[in-house]
Amino acid sequence: MNEGTVRDRIQVLVVEDDAPVRWRVCDALRGAEEFAVEEAANLAEARQFLSANPVRVLLSDLRLPDGSGIDLIRAVRQKYPEAEIMVISILGDEESVIAAITAGANGYLLKDAFPADVVETVRDLVAGHSPISASIARFIVRHSQGAGRSQATTALNTAKLTPREIDILWGIAKGFSYSDIADHLGISRQTVPGHIKNIYRKLEVNTRGEAVFEAVQQGLIKL
Structure with a gap:
């Protein structure tokens, strides 16, 4: 791969404190030559990287050892308005879903997605789509319609x-x-x-x- 191609790669930052999950996601993305992947285990590491480097795609957990991924999403959305942001989380509670999307997340997938699915999701994000898992999409529809469950x-x-x-x-x-x-x-x-x-x-x-x-x-x- 020549220098020009390297420069053209899409910068992705993966923020996840669960090391095996972070390694699995990063390894999957590094297997696709269009991505340049950096990783962070907490908010502090993510902020240190972002202070000196622009990012095209952010993949972040919501619960991090030193704070909330929601704050990171909000900061990235403000600093890099064109960035694509996807939440990767095992959380399924209503507040997390709505808060992440309200803060600027474009997509939301649950943490047990297959590596190949993660790669395709990032590609979809870069292409301008907003991939969201089916169960979360259904919840958002119910929430937006004000449909409480009796x-x-x-x-x-x-x-x-x-x-x-x-x-x-x-x-x-x-x-x-x-x-x-x-x-x-x-x-x-x-x-x-x-x-x-x-x-x-x-x-x-x-x-x-x-x-x-x-x-x-x-x-x-x-x-």
């Missing part, structure tokens, strides 16, 4: 999942392995993936994080 609606949604599926969903939310869930419920480990597939279908989601987010929003489980 007890009757919650009861209806709860009925979509069987008691066994709700137990398995709670295990997923707590980070248990398939074997742990099977042992706890006294079922075969081989049956757990089938239950999880049914949960995804009923909740209309594709990942563990989205399933947990949607279940919490519907009142199916409490964390």
Whole structure:
């Protein structure tokens, strides 16, 4: 790659305190030659980099050890109005979603997205799109329409999942392995993936994080 091509690469800053997650995201992006990737484990490191370097794309967690990613999003949006900003988080609470988007985030994906999906998402951001996971998009629509959930609606949604599926969903939310869930419920480990597939279908989601987010929003489980 020649010097001109290097200069033309898209500067990405990944801010994430969970080292394995940060490494996975950075490695995925570094595998795409159009990106130049820097990483930070906290707000202080991110601010130090941004004080001397412009950034085209910011990928940031919301809960950092020394403060809120919301503040970083707001600062980057003010300093670099043309920057593309995506939140990567395991959080699924309403305040985080709305606050991040209000502060200037263009996209919001849950933390367990596959590396290839992260790369495609950043490409979509740079192309001017606003990728948001399906479950979060549904919440934003409900929120913008002022649609609160009544007890009757919650009861209806709860009925979509069987008691066994709700137990398995709670295990997923707590980070248990398939074997742990099977042992706890006294079922075969081989049956757990089938239950999880049914949960995804009923909740209309594709990942563990989205399933947990949607279940919490519907009142199916409490964390």
